Amino acid sequence: MTTEITNYQCPACTGPLHYSAETGRLECDYCGSSYTAEEIEKRTAERKTAAWDTGSLQQDWGGEAEGMHFYTCPSCSARMFGRDTEGSICCPYCGNPAVLPEQFSGLLRPDWIIPFSVPRSEAIQALQNHYRGKILLPSEFRRRNHIEEIRGIYVPFWLYDARAEADLSFHATRTMTTVEGDYEVTRTQHFHVEREGSLTFEKVPVDASERMPDDFMDSIEPYDYSALEPFRAAYLPGFLAERYDQDAQECAERADLRCGNSVCEALRETVIGYQTAAEEHRDVRLHRGKVSYALLPVWILTTKWKGRTYMFAMNGQTGRMAGDLPVDRKKFWLIFAGVYAVTALVLFLFLN
Amino acid sequence: MRQRLILTAFLCLTAFVPVQAEEEQPFHVLDEAGLLTDVEEDELSSQAAEISREYGCGLYMVSVKDYTVYAPGSVTEAAIALYQGYDLGMGQERNGTLLLLSMADRDYAIVSYGNAAHTAFTDYAKEWLADGFLDAFGDDSWYEGFGQYLDGSRTILRMAAEDTPLEKDTDPARLRTAQMMRTAVIFFVPLAAALAVTMILKSRMKSVAMKREARHYAVSGRPEISRQTDLYTHTTEVRHRIERNTGSSGGTTVGGSGFSSHSGKF
Numbered sequence: 001m002t003t004e005i006t007n008y009q010c011p012a013c014t015g016p017l018h019y020s021a022e023t024g025r026l027e028c029d030y031c032g033s034s035y036t037a038e039e040i041e042k043r044t045a046e047r048k049t050a051a052w053d054t055g056s057l058q059q060d061w062g063g064e065a066e067g068m069h070f071y072t073c074p075s076c077s078a079r080m081f082g083r084d085t086e087g088s089i090c091c092p093y094c095g096n097p098a099v100l101p102e103q104f105s106g107l108l109r110p111d112w113i114i115p116f117s118v119p120r121s122e123a124i125q126a127l128q129n130h131y132r133g134k135i136l137l138p139s140e141f142r143r144r145n146h147i148e149e150i151r152g153i154y155v156p157f158w159l160y161d162a163r164a165e166a167d168l169s170f171h172a173t174r175t176m177t178t179v180e181g182d183y184e185v186t187r188t189q190h191f192h193v194e195r196e197g198s199l200t201f202e203k204v205p206v207d208a209s210e211r212m213p214d215d216f217m218d219s220i221e222p223y224d225y226s227a228l229e230p231f232r233a234a235y236l237p238g239f240l241a242e243r244y245d246q247d248a249q250e251c252a253e254r255a256d257l258r259c260g261n262s263v264c265e266a267l268r269e270t271v272i273g274y275q276t277a278a279e280e281h282r283d284v285r286l287h288r289g290k291v292s293y294a295l296l297p298v299w300i301l302t303t304k305w306k307g308r309t310y311m312f313a314m315n316g317q318t319g320r321m322a323g324d325l326p327v328d329r330k331k332f333w334l335i336f337a338g339v340y341a342v343t344a345l346v347l348f349l350f351l352n
Numbered sequence: 353m354r355q356r357l358i359l360t361a362f363l364c365l366t367a368f369v370p371v372q373a374e375e376e377q378p379f380h381v382l383d384e385a386g387l388l389t390d391v392e393e394d395e396l397s398s399q400a401a402e403i404s405r406e407y408g409c410g411l412y413m414v415s416v417k418d419y420t421v422y423a424p425g426s427v428t429e430a431a432i433a434l435y436q437g438y439d440l441g442m443g444q445e446r447n448g449t450l451l452l453l454s455m456a457d458r459d460y461a462i463v464s465y466g467n468a469a470h471t472a473f474t475d476y477a478k479e480w481l482a483d484g485f486l487d488a489f490g491d492d493s494w495y496e497g498f499g500q501y502l503d504g505s506r507t508i509l510r511m512a513a514e515d516t517p518l519e520k521d522t523d524p525a526r527l528r529t530a531q532m533m534r535t536a537v538i539f540f541v542p543l544a545a546a547l548a549v550t551m552i553l554k555s556r557m558k559s560v561a562m563k564r565e566a567r568h569y570a571v572s573g574r575p576e577i578s579r580q581t582d583l584y585t586h587t588t589e590v591r592h593r594i595e596r597n598t599g600s601s602g603g604t605t606v607g608g609s610g611f612s613s614h615s616g617k618f
Contacts, residue, residue: 136553172582179594186590196579200571218563258566265565266575325557335553336546343542351534 008040011283031281043285052160052288054248061109061233068233070107071240078211079243081107082236107243110231112159112294114223116152116239116316123150123299123314130312130321135335138328141305148302148309152316154241154295155212158248159203160255161289164263167196169281172274193271199263203228205296206251208244212298213311214254219322220315223296227317231295241295248291260284377401377410378438385415385455387494396498403502407509409469410441410448413498419454419461427452427459428613435611441465449473451501453489453618460489461615470604470612472512473505476519478614481508489618497618519602 008017008026015030017040025034061068070081073091080091118126124147131142170193177186203225207217229235264282271277297316302309305326312323380400381393388396400411412435416422419430422437431452435441441448447466454460462481464473473481481504488497508518516522567573604612 130559134557136557167579182594183591184594186592188588188590190585190588192581192583192585194579194581194583195577197575197577199575201566201569202571204566204569213560215560215562219560221563222568255566258564262565262567262570263575266567266570267577270575270577270580322559324560327554327557332550332554336550339549340542340546343545344538347538347541351537 011035011040011043011285033281052248052252052291054291056111056290057108057248057293059108061107068236070243076211079245080240081243082240108293110156110241110295111292112228113154113231113235114225114227114294114296114317115229115235116297116299117227118297118299118314118316118319120150120152120299122319123301123316126314126319126321127301127303127312130323131325134325136327136331137325138305138331141326141328144305146303148304150299150301152239153298153300154236154239155217155298156208156242156244157205157217157294157296158208158244158251158255159205159292159294160248160252160259161202161291162204162255162259163198163200163287163289164259165196165198165285165287166260166263166267167194167281167283168264168267168279169194170268170271170277171280172271172277174273175275191274193274193277195267195270197263197267197270199259199266201259201262203292203294204255204258205294206254208246208248208251208293209242210245212242216311216313216322217298220298220313220318220320223315223317228294239297244293248293252288252291256286256288259286377404377442378440380404380410380412381498382412382414382434385417385453387415387453387455388498389495392495396495396502399499399502403506403509404442404448407468407472407513408442408447409466409472409509411502411505412440412448412450413453413501414450415453415455415494417454418456419452419459420456426615427454427461428463428611428615430454431461431463431613431615432609432611435463435465441469443468449505451498458489458618459615460618461613463611463613464604465611468512470606471517472509473612474517474519474602474604475612475614476523476602477508477517478612480518480523481505482614482616486616486618521602 009015010017010028010031010033015028017026017028017035019025019037020027020034023034025036026040027034068081070079072079076091078091127147131137172191172193174189174191175186176189177184179185205217205221205223207214264279264284268277268279299314299316301312301314301323303312304310308326310323310326312321314321380397381388383393396413400413404410414431414434416430419427423429423433431450434452435448435450440446440450443466445466445468447468449462449464449469452461452463460482462473462478464470464478481501484504485497485500488494488500511518511522520526606612
């Protein structure tokens, strides 16, 4: 015998709901919202049926499976696949040259691929451009730092289609100040503002690789989907493609968050004509749609300086670069002291 | 002959000085409300006499049960009536300042008379003086309050004797505060500016961050609005009295009777 325990959550704040015998409604202790049992059951049922649609994902590679290889790095456990490659294969993550080929089977076939359109030479140049205008970058880093390695990887992404609906309410104000006799009078008009609306999203990308830092992948977005093509193994030679190690349901939380935040932000932008608008309540409902699987091109560049490895990621389609740079503490404090001294001198002369 | 002239001049001088110094004053402290002990009264009286002599401006303290006995109008009029009635003041101009406390409704008035008193006890100085003793009188600490009146008056008279009568612009406490503000501005504003500049430069070294939105992937840039309500609920009103800087020119406002005054409640 199985028992299903359902903990009802407040649609407004996700706090636990409890039944109040006095009002005959389910009430939230955290935000004070209350709902009828029918409302909550309807919403819970909607949530249960609103799982992401992964039905279109398939393992059938057809004739393309021939010549495809699956590799595991014994050093960092990265799992990759690629077409017949010439020469040795190095792990794109840890650089280990002894990757082990395995039997290629049981892998989901990507739906889409964006081929690399930025060549290796441009990636190197882009890194130099990335250093430009960074006053706090140590001069030694600029001069002596050499690219240790540059690797092109097709990174697995889940692309989520969704429609997000939100119901927001705000406390908005308009303030006007006038002078009446000896008094300055400030009149504030208060408004209760409500907005309900939706936003449809197509192919919100979330990287499906546990090894690839999410913040790096977010930072090199967006990709131009006009270049998105149905997957063809012909684009793989010369590059390795990482096997996804987080499934679509696992990564969905990030897509949910981004879609939810976006619809709320978009609705908030329609609250105009007020000086302040403080959000009082939000209820976000996601209509989860189709999930597709894509390989997107990323150049990974690593450099070493003072024993520390610096990683840079570059969008292999648009050339957008991301990577944190070291700060020269000496320069930092010199600039700090310079700005302090000049400002203090100007103020001293002005005030005296 | 020469010696005789010198002696005559000396006698004239010594004869004049005691007249000035020993100018008969009806009182310096008149405690009709019975707020002070005899010892306290004597002590305050001797202090007031000493300051009065030093600066040639009489200082007087009077407490009464009800000022309306002396003048039916205001507490200021009562103070003026007392000043004139007792022929207070020093020198030909009858320079002096009187503090009157009336216990019936806890009123007080400070009145000054004579050019020297007006020069020293400016409108600002009277307010400053009152600020000094009001807390003590409010706590029924009469001796302490009168003591503060005398200390304050000494400061006011000393500053006038140094040709810097107490005004907003010459108030040592205000000058100290202004100096501290200037020092704080010179210290903290550059600190904030240096911090802002270096933090902006440092933030440019970071280009990696998680994304929290997905607007780029929205089919349409604008949301489809299904419900829009803008409901006016109420208006709130806050009124602030505008501080008019009327006393910016400083000085002393002298009434038709020749007295300048300041009054209030303690």
